[in-house]
Amino acid sequence: MKSSFSRVETLLSAGIDIGTSTTKLVISQFSLMNMAGDTHVPRIEITDKEILYRSPIYRTPLVSPTVIDLKAVDQIVKNEYAKAGIEPGQIKTGAVIITGETATKQNAAEMVHHLSDAAGEFLVATAGPDLEGIIAAKGSGAYEYAKKTGKVTAxxxxxxxxxxxxxxxxxxxxGTCTLHIGGRLIEFEAGxxxxxxxxVQKLINQEGWTLQTGDSSDHPDIQKVTSWMAELIVKVLRKQTSPRDQVLILGHEPQWDADIEVIVVSGGVSECMYQFEDPAASPAMYDDIGVILARSIQQAAGLQWYEWRRPDETVRATVLGAGTQTTNISGATIQVESSELxxxxxxxxxxxxxxxxxxGLRKLQGSTEAAVAMYDPGKEGQNFVWYLTDMPYLKFKDIQSIAGAxxxxxxxxxxxxxxxxxxLQSDHAKVLGQTLxxxxxxxxxxxxxxxEVEHGDYMDIGQMLQSGVVPVVIKTLTFHS
Structure with missing residues (x-):
């Protein structure tokens, strides 16, 4: 008898992270298996994720302070695919993400959509600050640690x-929160x-400090800046911010209610703390406040109250999260037109x-008008996804009524x-699709x-796999300014 746990197939995933300081890429392989018994409806799940290739870490190429060098990023991706022995057509899922200050560049949207076409038939996630934080938490191991221990982990x-x-x-x-805190917010050259x-200039003005361009890289105000940043992290974790702190808060205030117990620090500044990377393999050099900021965070008295957990990844947390944690697999009982994928x-x-x-039937017409007004105000044909939730037990007559509506x-x-x-939240896709x-x-x-999606999310649906399921990426398309 064929095992109900037999392997269905594998698929390749790419994660490409174009960040404020660095650009990097990861290639992963997912193993998919049917986790239901032979007599049950198939339930295909990702059972294993293996990192096949990690690129070196490159300095993100810019044409100017406000424009990404599209050709240079494109060349990095092509070169790294070649080194990994991968053709773009082999990539079936994953995410390209624009992170940090790079999402404010004039051509950020153009960069992401270009790469999504050039880097394979795969799916694009453009990280706004909230999604970026979520992806990094999954890549750093913080999410898994919180899930395993039940401890409130930031x-x-x-x-x-x-x-x-x-x-x-x-x-x-x-909850999430994003701050104007990072290694490249003050850069040095020739001391x-x-x-x-x-x-940071607004912070300097607010605090009455004197630091300006041309000053020595060991000017005492630099330490004041990084200490102020470290103290702001403490205040945010405790939800004790004041109006003066708004100068470095990007977007909304902290949203969580629970008291934080554990902190994990990832990202490029975390690499300054932990030195996970081989300097020879990742030759990107920095001349900025990253090392000073890392030291200020490590020394901040208010952060010593928390349990510190070493991250699984430092500077690669986001790209690994993008390449391995953004893909969902649909149910097997679905109805899709393959030519439309x-x-x-x-x-x-x-x-x-x-x-x-x-x-639900009463709501549908008004919801259509609201969705068109929200997503397609210019009547240009922007399609959207109906997400039907909180459905009762459905008889076939109900399915026919919903399909007609x-x-x-x-x-x-x-x-x-x-x-x-x-x-659909419920397991009715096949019967509703066939009725339609x-x-x-x-x-x-x-x-x-x-x-599982939420109102206001964006969604990509990939090509149907041999097992009759489709990979799905849930994302945000926020380019913050």
Whole structure:
């Protein structure tokens, strides 16, 4: 008898991280297996993730302070694929992420969409600060540690331009916060201050310090800046910030309720603390405040109250999280039109049925109008995903009613010929998809289940795999300014 746990297939994943200071790439291989018995509906899961190749760490190439060098990044990726012995067409999932201050560059969106086309049939995740923190927490091991121990764990990922904090209470994301704290916010050249970033300049002005470009790289105000940054991390972890601290807070205030017990520091500044990398293999050189900032954080009295856990990865936490932690696998009982795959950058609109079919049906038309107004205000045909949640037990008559309502809603969209894309919390994708197809054979249907998304997320759906499932990446498309 064939084992119900037999291996289904493997797929290759790429993670590409274009950060404020550094650019790096990782190639991983996922093993997929059917975890259900032979007599049960297949349940395909990722059972193993193996890192096949890690690139050296490159200084992120810029044409100017506000523009990424697209050709140079493209060449780095091509060279690293060649070294790994991988063709772009072999990559089936993964993520390209623009992190830190790089997401503010004029051509950040162009960079990501270009790489998603050039680097394989794979899926793009553009990290806004919240997603960046979440991905780094998974790559650093902080998420797994919180899940295993139940301790409230904060991952503090400090790169060149930002510090992204993600707090986990067991496996639940308790909150995030992003700060203008990073190694490249003051840069040196020939023993003098070469540049001071805008947020740090505002801090200097606010505090009445005198540091300016051209000053010596051992000017006493530099230590004041890094000590102030370390103290701000303490205040944020304790949720004790004041109006004066807003100068280095990017976006929203800390959101978690629980008291933090454990801290993990990842990112380039973490590498200054732990020296995981072989300097010969990663020749990117820095002449900035990274080392001074690392020392200030290690010496901050307020951080000594926490349990410190060494990260699994320092500067590579985000790229490893992107390459190994962003992919989900759909249920096997799905209905998809293979010719319509892959689908990229689909915003998610949630409709809760509140455990009542009649309630859900009443909501659908108004939700269509709201979704079009939100995601396609110019009536240009931007498609979106219906995410149907909180559904009661469904009879076949209910499935037919929902299918009819969805097809009627499709006609309200600016481009009714585009695929009708539905994600279900419950295990009804196959029967709903087949019912839709029977009612309107000419309509392209993509109906998947067993995927957890949230209203406002963006979603990419990859090519169908041999096992009849599709890889899915959930992401944000925030380019912060």
């Amino acid at each position: 991952n503090i990922d400090i790169g060149g331009g930002t510090a992204n904090i993600a707090v986990y209470e067991s496996s639940r994301l308790a 003098k201050v070469k540049s001071i970033s805008s947020p 892959p689908q990229k950058n689909l915003p998610v609109f949630e409709v809760s049925f509140e455990q009542d079919v009649a309630v 969805l097809l009627a809603c499709q006609e309200l969209k600016p481009d009714s010929s585009q695929p009708l894309i539905i994600v 197809q029977a009612l309107k054979p000419a309509q392209s249907i993509l109906c998947v289940d067993q995927i």
